[in-house]
Amino acid sequence: xxxxxxxxxxxxxxxxxxxxxxxxxxxxxxxxxxxxxxxxxxxxxxxxxxxxxxxxxxxxxxxxxxxxxxxxxxxxxxxxxxxxxxxxxxxxxxxxxxxxxxxxxxxxxxxxxxxxxxxxxxxxxxxxxxxxxxxx
Amino acid sequence: xxxxxxxxxxxxxxxxxxxxxxxxxxxxxxxxxxxxxxxxxxxxxxxxxxxxxxxxxxxxxxxxxxxxxxxxxxxxxxxxxxxxxxxxxxxxxxxxxxxxxxxxxxxxxxxxxxxxxxxxxxxxxxxxxxxxxxxxxxxxxxxxxxxxxxxxxx
Numbered sequence: 001x002x003x004x005x006x007x008x009x010x011x012x013x014x015x016x017x018x019x020x021x022x023x024x025x026x027x028x029x030x031x032x033x034x035x036x037x038x039x040x041x042x043x044x045x046x047x048x049x050x051x052x053x054x055x056x057x058x059x060x061x062x063x064x065x066x067x068x069x070x071x072x073x074x075x076x077x078x079x080x081x082x083x084x085x086x087x088x089x090x091x092x093x094x095x096x097x098x099x100x101x102x103x104x105x106x107x108x109x110x111x112x113x114x115x116x117x118x119x120x121x122x123x124x125x126x127x128x129x130x131x132x133x134x135x136x
Numbered sequence: 137x138x139x140x141x142x143x144x145x146x147x148x149x150x151x152x153x154x155x156x157x158x159x160x161x162x163x164x165x166x167x168x169x170x171x172x173x174x175x176x177x178x179x180x181x182x183x184x185x186x187x188x189x190x191x192x193x194x195x196x197x198x199x200x201x202x203x204x205x206x207x208x209x210x211x212x213x214x215x216x217x218x219x220x221x222x223x224x225x226x227x228x229x230x231x232x233x234x235x236x237x238x239x240x241x242x243x244x245x246x247x248x249x250x251x252x253x254x255x256x257x258x259x260x261x262x263x264x265x266x267x268x269x270x271x272x273x274x275x276x277x278x279x280x281x282x283x284x285x286x287x288x289x290x
Contacts, residue, residue, distance in 0.1 A: 030283040033197040048239050048268040052277065053200050055264035055284020056232060056241055064234055105235060 021088070022076040028090060031071045037097055037110075045107040050099055057099075059125060066129055069097040070121070094118050098128035196261075198283045211252075213267070213278050220273040227254060230267075240267045243285050252280075 036053045039045075050067065051057075059068035073095055077088040093115060100109040111131065118124040126133075212218060212226060223240075230240040242265040245257045252265070264284030270276040 027197075030196050030198050033199045036199060047234060048266075048277065051234065051239055051241065051264075052266045052268065052279040053281070055198055055266070055281035056286040058286060 020076055020078055020091070023074060025073050025075050028072045028074050028092060031073075032069055032097060037069075040099075040107060040110060042107050042110055047101050047105040047107070050107060054097075059121070061125065061129055065101055067099045067101070068125065068128055069099075070124075071095050094121075094124070096121075096124045096128065098124070098131075100128075196283045198281060200279050200281050200284075213275060215275055215277055218275040220269050220275075223267060223275070238269050240269075241265065242267070244280065 032054060040050055040053060047064065047067070054069055057067040058070040059066070061068065071094075072090075072092040074090040074092050076091045078091060080087050080089055096113040096118060098109075098111050098113060099107060102108045109131075111128075113124050113127055118127075212222065227242055231243045232241040233239065234241075242254055243256070244252050244254055244263045244265040245260040246263075247253050247255075247257060247260075252263075254265075256262075261283055262285035264281040266279050266281060266284075267275060268277040
């Protein structure tokens with residue numbers, strides 16, 4: 001009886017398209033290699049070091065004073081479409097690596113921005129270029 | 137480091153592998169499980185775990201290739217020797233430049249013969265060939281960043 005009920009519940013949830021399925025955090029698409037960017041120390045690395053290690057940045061800001069890299073990490077999936085056409089949609093959180101350079105090209109600041117607050121890149125860009133300002 | 141945890145939904149297409157797991161040979165999940173004689177929900181969770189494991193393996197890392205690989209593929213590029221004019225003649229216009237052209241990025245691909253080419257190959261992974269020149273317009277350093285191209289957003 002319990003099995004039948006749980007199966008029915010599962011079918012109902014599947015039909016409604018709301019089965020959240022947690023997954024170990026993992027990158028989607030091309031993801032920055034943590035080992036590569038952890039070697040880039042402020043005061044020691046230059047813009048050339050950054051580009052040689054990480055490639056093209058997503059955003060170039062303020063005359064390349066700021067470079068931002070962006071990638072997505074999935075923390076789970078929502079199964080939609082019902083049992084016949086089940087379809088996983090990833091639940092993702094945007095990740096940004098914000099790098100600030102001095103006039104001589106030396107890296108002076110490196111920070112990671114993560115979270116739903118940055119679902120739109122504008123927020124991440126604003127926080128990268130003006131880190132001291134209060135966020136809502 | 138700021139870490140504000142939140143979530144956002146992103147509707148991206150599933151990989152072929154993940155779709156195959158959920159759709160099965162007869163395009164159904166639960167009926168095929170019942171036919172196999174196992175409790176369907178157990179098989180569902182098994183498929184879910186398998187999907188999670190596969191999805192972890194699905195991403196690629198942006199990593200610089202080791203120096204030996206770069207030298208093997210980049211032919212005429214020699215640190216301390218190659219002049220910027222030769223690079224211009226052989227490679228043409230760069231995809232992006234920094235610091236007034238001192239740092240240049242070219243988009244590169246591996247062809248079927250495992251040769252590095254700047255010709256875009258449909259479906260092939262794009263790598264970033266990064267060239268850094270010194271004050272005398274000679275190549276100071278260069279490297280190839282695997283998967284290092286900017287993925288164009290639709």
